[in-house]
Amino acid sequence: MRTSLRRLELGVGVALLNLGVFAAWEAVRMPQGTPALPGPGMLPLGLGVLMAVCALVLIVVRTSAEEPVKLGNREVVCALLAVLAAGMLWERAGFLITATLFLSALLWILSPLGWWRSIIAAAAAAAVARYLFQNLLNVVLPPLPFLY
């Protein structure tokens, strides 16, 4: 996908504005304390307001020149989705299944290996990783679900 730096900056500015407004909105409901004993809401409220003002200035001023930006491709999107999916599956499906699925998907998409070679390579790599980290380095990894 192609976009421009200014448009991207505008997007980040809007996201920061939302973050600032949301933080200030939430912070108002926290105890503000007194000048002598400031409460937990004082700093988030101040920061939220400052963040919103700063984001507004960013949106209006926009510091960069107009230049094209390449934003993501199939590989980037797939890698990101694969990490997200792995995070969600990690404890439900266990390490071996999650790692095999994760590596198979990425190898299939990124490498010239076919799908079945990707699955075999991924399963082998997941088993090696499990042995290395769990048995040799004592890292506790989630077990297979049917072993609970």
Add this chain to the structure above:
Amino acid sequence: MIGCIWGTVVGVLPGLGPLAGLTLLLPLTYQLEPTGAIVMLAGIFYGAMYGGSTTSILVRIPGEAASIMTAIDGHELARKGRAGPALVVAGIGSFVGGTISVVGLMLFAPPLAQLMLQIGPAAEFGLMLLALIVLGFASGGPPLKTFAMVLAGLLIATVGVDLITAHPRFTFGSLYFINGISFVAMALGLFGVSEILINLEDIARAKVIKPTLRSLVPRAQDLRDSTPAIARGTVIGFVFGFIPGISHVISTFVSYAVERKLSRQPETFGTGRIEAVAGPETANNATTGSAMIPLLVLGIPAIPATAILLSALQIHGVQPGPQMLTEHPQVFWGLIASMYIGNIVLLLLNLPLVGLFVNLLRIPYFYLAPSILLVSMIGIYSVNSNAVDIVIMAVSGLAGYLLRKAKFDPAPLLLAVVLGDRLEVSLRRALTISDGDWWILVQGAMSKIFLGAVVLLGALQTAAWLLGFRRRT
């Protein structure tokens, strides 16, 4: 030894700098006692600084940002068949710079710690503000973007239970957010995952120049030319290491510029000059010792990589700061001893094994990227045994990718997350002591110095940006 080897490997591999290397191995140090853990992580830190030069010289791919200047003349030397001398001079320079900066760390840290023991909450607040503003000053981007990143980092730091009243903030009733957002997951996402995503956009294989062992021996003229550059690089690197931000990168640019300025043939820079390799490589490694001073003495990480070291120390129950020298002297002096040994290990390790490290570059990126991501996920899961951290890492990776594309530097955000708690607690303690009188923040001598520097730097930065902005428009 493991830290040095791993550090060299991550330094050699493009897209994996010291920060990613540290975050990847951090969870594996939990089994070690604090001194062993911090020694290993410090080994990764300066190992990565060493390793970055190898790919810069042989492939013209800087393994990390601090090796960009080395790539210019280093690779030109390699193309002329003189990769060996360039690697040896880079190794010697790194060794000299690294070792002398450790001596500086040893000399400067204890008296500075004594001085810092005397400051109260108001001065500490000023110091935290100063650290954030210097960081913004050094990050090089427009101050508005840096300021936005600092504010975002400070806001993220407020997530979790309030340290003074135990009131939950931005937790949305979830137990996960009670202790705040995992710093390591965020760091790994913002820097490690985003770097991999950027590299995935252009998977190209570079042509590797492989030197023979015999060709490593430099000529006497090479050593004569590089000795003054190494001396200057050591001083530049050590001084710049104190500056929070991207000091290790800036020091290499300054060293290159100084060497060029002092050269009798400045026009030949860029065509393969040995001084242009010796100076920046020495400066790069000389920052490692001085960058440890703000971390160990003030508890302020000067660069994102030392923020991971700070996190590691805290996980092992060691709070960096002025008290560290008295409360955990074995960690402090153990670290210093390890830095001396580590520099020798790296010199002995890097030169004979250069061929082996270079072979790592032959591994196609489409195999490397999934493996790095899997190891990152294992590492991040082992911190809290919580899969939500992997999701946080992915989301931070996306955020880091977009921020970098939009030319926002995520380093100030990360460092603000680290400093946020101390900034807030010191401000609130100072206000409680003064019964709500804000003037306490400018009453002490140290507070005046810190806040004066904040105002001065802030004004300078804004003026410089406004002048540049007006010129552009």
